[in-house]
Amino acid sequence: MAEALTRRSALGRLGAVGVVVAVGALRGPASAGAEGSSPALGLQESVQDGLKRVFGSRAIKDGAAVIKLDIPPIAENGAVVPVNVEVTAPMTPASYVKSIWIVADKNRIPIVAKATLTPEAGQAFVGANIRLGETTDVRAIVEQSDGTLLMARREVKVTVGGCGG
Amino acid sequence: MGDIGKIRIRVPSNAKAGDVVRVRCLVIHPMERIERDAQGKIVDRNYNYITRVTATYLGKPVVVFDLSQSVSENPAFSFALKATAPGPVKVTFVDTHGGTYEGTADIAFA
Numbered sequence: 001m002a003e004a005l006t007r008r009s010a011l012g013r014l015g016a017v018g019v020v021v022a023v024g025a026l027r028g029p030a031s032a033g034a035e036g037s038s039p040a041l042g043l044q045e046s047v048q049d050g051l052k053r054v055f056g057s058r059a060i061k062d063g064a065a066v067i068k069l070d071i072p073p074i075a076e077n078g079a080v081v082p083v084n085v086e087v088t089a090p091m092t093p094a095s096y097v098k099s100i101w102i103v104a105d106k107n108r109i110p111i112v113a114k115a116t117l118t119p120e121a122g123q124a125f126v127g128a129n130i131r132l133g134e135t136t137d138v139r140a141i142v143e144q145s146d147g148t149l150l151m152a153r154r155e156v157k158v159t160v161g162g163c164g165g
Numbered sequence: 166m167g168d169i170g171k172i173r174i175r176v177p178s179n180a181k182a183g184d185v186v187r188v189r190c191l192v193i194h195p196m197e198r199i200e201r202d203a204q205g206k207i208v209d210r211n212y213n214y215i216t217r218v219t220a221t222y223l224g225k226p227v228v229v230f231d232l233s234q235s236v237s238e239n240p241a242f243s244f245a246l247k248a249t250a251p252g253p254v255k256v257t258f259v260d261t262h263g264g265t266y267e268g269t270a271d272i273a274f275a
Contacts, residue, residue, distance in 0.1 A: 044199075044207075079237060079238065080237045080238070081237070082241075084243065091247075104235060107235050108199070109233045109234055109235045110235075111233060111235075112232075112233055112235040112236060113230055113231065113232045113233065113235075113236055114230070114231040115228055115229070115230045115231075115244070116228065116229040116230075116231070117227070117228050117244075118225070118226050118227060118228070120222060120225050120226070120227045120246060120247060121227050121228060121244060121245050121246050121247065122185040122245055122246055122247030123185045123245035123247075124245075125187065125243070125244060125245040126228065126230070126242070126243065126244050127189070127241075127242060127243030127244070128230065128232075128236060128240065128241070128242050128243070129236065129237035129239075129240050129241050130235055130236055130237060131198070131234075131235050131236065131237050132235075162237070
């Protein structure tokens with residue numbers, strides 16, 4: 001290993017790095033397989049890991065007073081669970097709700113969806129149909145334009161799970 | 166599955182200028198979920214599901230949804246927008262197989 005860094009070995013390593021990077025890029029949105037497409041979404045992980053990955057160590061305040069999380073307390077069919085999130089907050093260019101995350105704690109993919117809003121919406125409201133694998137807490141996490149994070153959560157009892165595999 | 170990408174968008178018909186209206190849209194799409202083999206290992210293939218939904222009104226973005234596979238088959242989304250002028254609401258869905266589906270609905274004032 002006296003001449004560890006000859007030109008040839010260095011080039012070889014660079015080449016290897018290049019291939020890895022290229023494969024990584026190809027495996028991005030088009031064929032992410034189990035890992036989901038957006039880097040912030042769709043990983044199989046625990047909800048704690050997911051929240052940590054998305055929000056880091058930022059404090060999440062209790063937002064039960066301003067977030068209205070409308071979801072049936074008992075879902076007979078976990079494959080289709082309607083969720084509506086409404087936030088009582090102004091939607092002006094100066095202060096608005098920037099994004100709303102929907103998180104299902106016990107799903108294999110806990111970070112379900114992220115909605116990014118603009119002030120054009122006039123009201124911070126989003127709804128979606130989601131899947132729930134089993135009885136779980138569902139959280140709505142709201143990020144305001146000044147960076148404040150608020151969270152509300154509710155438990156949903158699921159009779160028949162909808163996540164399959 | 167010839168219906169993939171069929172989109173329905175519902176806007177209120179009796180909106181008034183300045184109202185905040187709620188729009189609901191639905192797309193026919195399988196939203197394939199992860200399959201596992203007998204050992205519980207994930208089958209590695211390119212699952213077809215929608216990753217991004219973009220809604221615009223009068224050409225301006227209103228909301229973008231980023232989705233994972235925890236979203237239902239034939240997903241429906243709702244959002245609000247402030248109706249300032251008659252015009253189209255356009256919703257675009259993008260899936261992991263490169264499919265892009267678009268639907269529009271017009272906001273008209275009563």
